[in-house]
Amino acid sequence: MNTSVAPRAPLLTIDEARGAVIAATTAIAGEESVPLGAARGRVLARDIASPRALPVFDHSAMDGYALALVAGERRYRLAGRVVAGQAPRAAMKPGDAVRIFTGAPAPPGADCVAMQENVAASGESIELLRPHGAGENIRHAGEDVAAGELLARAGVVLDARHVGLAAAVGLARLEVRRRLRLALVSTGDELVAPGEALGPGAIFDSNRPMLRAAIERPSLDISDFGILRDDRAAITEFFRAAAREFDLVVTTGGASVGDEDHLAAALTAAGGSVGVARVAIRPGKPFTHGRVGGASVAILPGNPFAALVAALLFVRPLIERGLGLPVQPFAPLPARAGFDHPRTLERTEFLPARVIDRDASGLPVVERLGRGGSARLKPLIDADGLAVIAPGEAPVARGGDVGFLPFGAAFSL
Ligand code: AMP
Numbered sequence: 001m002n003t004s005v006a007p008r009a010p011l012l013t014i015d016e017a018r019g020a021v022i023a024a025t026t027a028i029a030g031e032e033s034v035p036l037g038a039a040r041g042r043v044l045a046r047d048i049a050s051p052r053a054l055p056v057f058d059h060s061a062m063d064g065y066a067l068a069l070v071a072g073e074r075r076y077r078l079a080g081r082v083v084a085g086q087a088p089r090a091a092m093k094p095g096d097a098v099r100i101f102t103g104a105p106a107p108p109g110a111d112c113v114a115m116q117e118n119v120a121a122s123g124e125s126i127e128l129l130r131p132h133g134a135g136e137n138i139r140h141a142g143e144d145v146a147a148g149e150l151l152a153r154a155g156v157v158l159d160a161r162h163v164g165l166a167a168a169v170g171l172a173r174l175e176v177r178r179r180l181r182l183a184l185v186s187t188g189d190e191l192v193a194p195g196e197a198l199g200p201g202a203i204f205d206s207n208r209p210m211l212r213a214a215i216e217r218p219s220l221d222i223s224d225f226g227i228l229r230d231d232r233a234a235i236t237e238f239f240r241a242a243a244r245e246f247d248l249v250v251t252t253g254g255a256s257v258g259d260e261d262h263l264a265a266a267l268t269a270a271g272g273s274v275g276v277a278r279v280a281i282r283p284g285k286p287f288t289h290g291r292v293g294g295a296s297v298a299i300l301p302g303n304p305f306a307a308l309v310a311a312l313l314f315v316r317p318l319i320e321r322g323l324g325l326p327v328q329p330f331a332p333l334p335a336r337a338g339f340d341h342p343r344t345l346e347r348t349e350f351l352p353a354r355v356i357d358r359d360a361s362g363l364p365v366v367e368r369l370g371r372g373g374s375a376r377l378k379p380l381i382d383a384d385g386l387a388v389i390a391p392g393e394a395p396v397a398r399g400g401d402v403g404f405l406p407f408g409a410a411f412s413l
């Protein structure tokens, strides 16, 4: 009898795994209209063309005097007053000045506005303290935006700039992609939710709140399924139900191959399939990706740091892909090691790290925090990001190359 064990497939590199996960996930279809107050962070579904020109009408950029210029003339006759919000005044004749305030419509015939600081006013006339040319201090209709001009393209994530411009042209609502429906669940017999009593052998479920905080954004509709027991039938039932309703399912715990690790088997039992397993990362190797029904499924490890690393590496691109956004590459910044570290031969390693210095060329020098371990979260609190150590045989020595993923970029999902 041949008792030899089949050689296991080589581990996937991060880029291979990310590529496979993205290829197995489609962008959602479906749009909805939202008021401007709910538009921030949503993905624009259609190009926006401006319904009108901006500015809407010629107006003054300053408090001062509108002038109907006469070449070489310094003295002008005061012929009226106009403030912001008033309709344009009667047409000006050459030699007229009209007292005007910022935002007020320029009267027809006005060539420019003289700032009040450059004018001496006395009763019925004013005197210019310096010569003025046509066009000065007047903002012309359409000089910012022409009617019909493209303001923003479909696929952008809306922020304050888009909201401001849409409001300026009078749009009250925008067409956006519907939110990505994401199901989040923890699994493990030992877990209780924070706030509940901690019985013998129990621990608090830290991953579910942490993952939610890491991924939450306005374009996601997150449903929290709480804690599932290590029960294959119950987890299978969860996947069956989720397959019908969700675009993306994120689970944590039970991702490895132990007797109580049921996630991959339950996914298959629910009619789903596993595509990606065994990625060359530490921590996070048990990360598994598959599909069930219309849903893309990310099975994250239970160890908290491992779950977080897997979320940053894989859940983030899954969300970007699902929303039809460009997928941001996995691109740690170049940095210098402020520590010595043996390398693993085959896995990319992630370590909590703090920037302690800059080297002569300006690269951050990073120091590792904590003594390692995929379960520890506390070292992250003092860290500025993750040091990324590529696989290879030579140990990392102080002053050597490492990658660095700053938290600012990593968590702005
Ligand atoms: P597992 O991946 O289920 O084998 O779990 C690995 C380790 O992570 C175990 O020590 C679990 O108790 C722990 N763990 C699993 N799920 C969670 C969770 N949601 N929050 C905190 N720790 C967890």
Ligand code: MG
Binding pocket: 187, 188, 189, 230, 253, 254, 260, 302
């Ligand atoms: Mg478990």
